[in-house]
Amino acid sequence: xxxxxxxxxxxxxxxxxxxxxxxxxxxxxxxxxxxxxxxxxxxxxxxxxxxxxxxxxxxxxxxxxxxxxxxxxxxxxxxxxxxxxxxxxxxxxxxxxxxxxxxxxxxxxxxxxxxxxxxxxxxxxxxxxxxxxxxxxxxxxxxxxxxxxxxxxxxxxxxxxxxxxxxxxxxxxxxxxxxxxxxxxxxxxxxxxxxxxxxxxxxxxxxxxxxxxxxxxxxxxxxxxxxxxxxxxxxxxxxxxxxxxxxxxxxxxxxxxxxxxxxxxxxxxxxxxxxxxxxxxxxxxxxxxxxxxxxxxxxxxxxxxxxx
Amino acid sequence: xxxxxxxxxxxxxxxxxxxxxxxxxxxxxxxxxxxxxxxxxxxxxxxxxxxxxxxxxxxxxxxxxxxxxxxxxxxxxxxxxxxxxxxxxxxxxxxxxxxxxxxxxxxxxxxxxxxxxxxxxxxxxxxxxxxxxxxxxxxxxxxxxxxxxxxxxxxxxxxxxxxxxxxxxxxxxxxxxxxxxxxxxxxxxxxxxxxxxxxxxxxxxxxxxxxxxxxxxxxxxxxxxxxxxxxxxxxxxxxxxxxxxxxxxxxxxxxxxxxxxxxxxxxxxxxxxxxxxxxxxxxxxxxxxxxxxxxxxxxxxxxxxxxxxxxxxxxxxxxxxxxxxxxxxxxxxxxxxxxxxxxxxxxxxxxxxxxxxxxxxxxxxxxxxxxxxxxxxxxxxxxxxxxxxxxxxxxxxxxxxxxxxxxxxxxxxxxxxxxxxxxxxxxxxxxxxxxxxxxxxxxxxxxxxxxxxxxxxxxxxxxxxxxxxxxxxxxxxxxxxxxxxxxxxxxxxxxxxxxxxxxxxxxxxxxxxx
Numbered sequence: 001x002x003x004x005x006x007x008x009x010x011x012x013x014x015x016x017x018x019x020x021x022x023x024x025x026x027x028x029x030x031x032x033x034x035x036x037x038x039x040x041x042x043x044x045x046x047x048x049x050x051x052x053x054x055x056x057x058x059x060x061x062x063x064x065x066x067x068x069x070x071x072x073x074x075x076x077x078x079x080x081x082x083x084x085x086x087x088x089x090x091x092x093x094x095x096x097x098x099x100x101x102x103x104x105x106x107x108x109x110x111x112x113x114x115x116x117x118x119x120x121x122x123x124x125x126x127x128x129x130x131x132x133x134x135x136x137x138x139x140x141x142x143x144x145x146x147x148x149x150x151x152x153x154x155x156x157x158x159x160x161x162x163x164x165x166x167x168x169x170x171x172x173x174x175x176x177x178x179x180x181x182x183x184x185x186x187x188x189x190x191x192x193x194x195x196x197x198x199x200x201x202x203x204x205x206x207x208x209x210x211x212x213x214x215x216x217x218x219x220x221x222x223x224x225x226x227x228x229x230x231x232x233x234x235x236x237x238x239x240x241x242x243x244x245x246x247x248x249x250x251x252x253x254x255x256x257x258x259x260x261x262x263x264x265x266x267x268x269x270x271x272x273x274x275x276x277x278x279x280x281x282x283x284x285x286x287x288x289x290x291x292x293x294x295x296x297x298x299x300x301x302x303x304x305x306x307x308x
Numbered sequence: 309x310x311x312x313x314x315x316x317x318x319x320x321x322x323x324x325x326x327x328x329x330x331x332x333x334x335x336x337x338x339x340x341x342x343x344x345x346x347x348x349x350x351x352x353x354x355x356x357x358x359x360x361x362x363x364x365x366x367x368x369x370x371x372x373x374x375x376x377x378x379x380x381x382x383x384x385x386x387x388x389x390x391x392x393x394x395x396x397x398x399x400x401x402x403x404x405x406x407x408x409x410x411x412x413x414x415x416x417x418x419x420x421x422x423x424x425x426x427x428x429x430x431x432x433x434x435x436x437x438x439x440x441x442x443x444x445x446x447x448x449x450x451x452x453x454x455x456x457x458x459x460x461x462x463x464x465x466x467x468x469x470x471x472x473x474x475x476x477x478x479x480x481x482x483x484x485x486x487x488x489x490x491x492x493x494x495x496x497x498x499x500x501x502x503x504x505x506x507x508x509x510x511x512x513x514x515x516x517x518x519x520x521x522x523x524x525x526x527x528x529x530x531x532x533x534x535x536x537x538x539x540x541x542x543x544x545x546x547x548x549x550x551x552x553x554x555x556x557x558x559x560x561x562x563x564x565x566x567x568x569x570x571x572x573x574x575x576x577x578x579x580x581x582x583x584x585x586x587x588x589x590x591x592x593x594x595x596x597x598x599x600x601x602x603x604x605x606x607x608x609x610x611x612x613x614x615x616x617x618x619x620x621x622x623x624x625x626x627x628x629x630x631x632x633x634x635x636x637x638x639x640x641x642x643x644x645x646x647x648x649x650x651x652x653x654x655x656x657x658x659x660x661x662x663x664x665x666x667x668x669x670x671x672x673x674x675x676x677x678x679x680x681x682x683x684x685x686x687x688x689x690x691x692x693x694x695x696x697x698x699x700x701x702x703x704x705x706x707x708x709x710x711x712x713x714x715x716x717x718x719x720x721x722x723x724x725x726x727x728x729x730x731x732x733x734x735x736x737x738x739x740x741x742x743x744x745x746x747x748x749x750x751x752x753x754x755x756x757x758x759x760x761x762x763x764x765x766x767x768x769x770x771x772x773x774x775x776x777x778x779x780x781x782x783x784x785x786x787x788x789x790x791x792x793x794x795x796x797x798x799x800x801x802x803x804x805x806x807x808x809x810x811x812x813x814x815x816x817x818x819x820x821x822x
Binding site for chain 1: 492496515540543551707
């Protein structure tokens with residue numbers, strides 16, 4: 001484990017840099033994108049009103065000063081006040097987080113649980129009908145636009161087949177369609193990736209050796225193949241999970257799922273700086289944490305990494 | 309986005325067996341009655357503010373008019389009725405005396421008195437409060453509460469429309485003691501009113517839960533609870549209705565009405581919008597500063613085609629700046645004409661040399677805005693106008709609106725808040741108003757005189773003349789007065805209100821029970 005601690009330290013440092021960069025970009029872009037004050041006041045508000053509100057929101061200070069204030073607040077966990085909702089931005093975002101995590105996690109687990117066996121099976125039955133069918137379906141999953149898939153599921157599986165509710169958050173029934181929609185791309189990616197990773201491994205000498213030694217096929221697959229194929233799978237899967245958490249805007253809109261993707265988009269339209277900063281920062285944070293954990297798992301799976 | 313069930317099935321054939329299962333929408337025979345005690349509705353956007361003085365958007369109006377009452381109420385039949393005020397009398401030219409309902413309690417138990425009415429009204433135009441409705445009651449000079457059940461309002465000049473002004477947004481009555489003690493932000497988070505429903509909870513972008521007030525003065529409404537769900541996408545919103553998950557949906561686009569009407573359990577209900585959809589003109593920008601050009605642009609629009617093709621007949625062609633259903637709507641005026649050859653003539657007469665005419669359109673801010681903009685652009689191209697369509701985002705529109713920096717024409721859906729030209733044409737196009745891009749002395753003189761006259765004959769004549777001036781100078785290009793449609797379950801008995809209120813009080817909303 002000697003090389004592990006510096007390895008971790010390096011990863012942690014990189015994570016913090018990433019977070020700082022993300023928040024800075026958001027800060028700059030939001031302020032360059034337009035003035036939020038006209039959206040807050042009635043159309044016939046006098047200029048003195050506009051100036052007063054700008055002052056109140058701290059928007060009249062020079063940009064570098066605003067940035068320093070922003071950084072110091074960030075260090076205290078203060079993301080500012082939502083102009084639109086009139087409450088602290090963090091409180092607003094917190095109200096949406098649970099829904100996002102619920103959907104993201106479910107989509108991810110569903111995707112992984114379905115895709116890995118399919119990919120594995122396809123690799124083991126390479127070029128058979130099963131393989132072609134599975135990969136064909138994966139292609140559809142990767143290329144179909146989320147919006148199209150979502151509406152399709154609603155019309156077929158909810159309206160026509162009456163299997164699930166049409167939209168909204170509720171109990172586990174409400175989770176299925178949005179999770180399927182959100183997870184489709186990930187599921188397809190993981191399936192195809194698993195298949196190639198496994199095929200790679202199956203070609204290796206140690207597999208031939210294991211088989212020659214008379215090891216049961218089940219063990220060939222489970223112990224030798226999967227463990228070695230896991231590295232690329234875990235890496236990509238980790239990346240996908242991060243994306244799922246932050247980028248579910250379309251799925252959330254189609255299914256009226258109260259997640260932070262939707263909040264972020266609405267807040268951009270409302271020029272609600274504080275909320276946009278908070279959601280982007282938290283999404284980046286989740287992404288960074290997950291990648292960090294992937295790095296940890298990586299370190300466990302592959303001793304070569306640990307040794308530095 | 310249009311997607312018929314047939315299109316979807318064609319594409320879905322490859323995807324599986326689910327397509328073979330027959331449609332189940334609930335047994336049609338039983339769909340006509342219900343025993344529900346809970347109303348679930350879906351609209352295209354969430355509530356943005358519960359404080360009634362801080363938003364005028366229809367998604368908020370639908371909710372706030374049920375949490376709060378006004379002194380006077382505009383019912384779906386277009387008439388004014390007593391609400392928290394049982395009667396009102398004009399004394400002299402400028403003094404209105406309102407008798408207030410006794411024994412009414414706010415949702416927190418505080419009694420409603422004239423002090424609350426005075427506080428609510430004064431708050432709307434209090435510069436310190438900075439409400440969104442500051443100009444609605446601006447004709448008021450002072451408000452007095454001589455005793456708990458009497459309110460005396462004195463207007464600056466004679467104002468025949470005062471009761472109408474009190475009936476719409478800005479006129480909602482809020483509890484003085486509660487608001488003063490908790491402040492605006494807490495009031496917005498936990499609103500308290502006198503209305504038929506009280507605020508229970510709100511999960512943003514998920515649902516607002518409102519419980520029926522058991523001792524509402526107008527009688528407990530025909531439900532125990534109202535759940536309002538925002539479903540921004542049209543297809544899932546309609547699917548929720550067809551599946552029976554919601555009892556009513558708003559903002560039903562005309563091209564989806566067949567699906568709702570064809571379903572055995574649901575129907576379409578609509579009201580002619582109390583307002584117009586217009587292309588407002590920045591008349592300061594050449595060539596739009598030339599009335600002949602604007603007349604040509606108006607003559608080149610085939611409004612009938614737009615009503616028929618884009619709106620499936622769910623709308624009427626306006627005849628001027630006054631909405632049908634308003635006071636002084638002139639039934640003798642013909643609908644705005646379509647005459648492309650005359651349009652070409654006027655362009656020639658105007659000396660039009662091919663200058664660019666911009667349509668800055670939003671997407672889904674005004675229903676069908678982008679589609680209508682594209683259709684109108686094609687019509688204008690046909691008569692030789694150098695037209696450019698630019699799509700702008702809503703917040704950009706808000707900025708341009710404030711700065712009055714539109715490049716040409718832009719969509720607006722002025723609401724006739726008073727069922728009177730004063731509340732639409734004059735409110736928006738008058739001097740200093742939000743769409744003040746063009747002035748004409750006679751128009752201004754008449755508008756002012758009509759606002760402050762109690763002589764309806766004089767007002768009618770004034771608006772007739774103003775309409776003539778309007779039609780010559782066209783500060784708006786009226787395009788359509790549409791029906792605003794709802795999809796509802798057949799067991800819901802409800803009449804839509806043209807002014808976008810969602811009226812669930814007993815006199816207008818009932819579940820049909822077996």
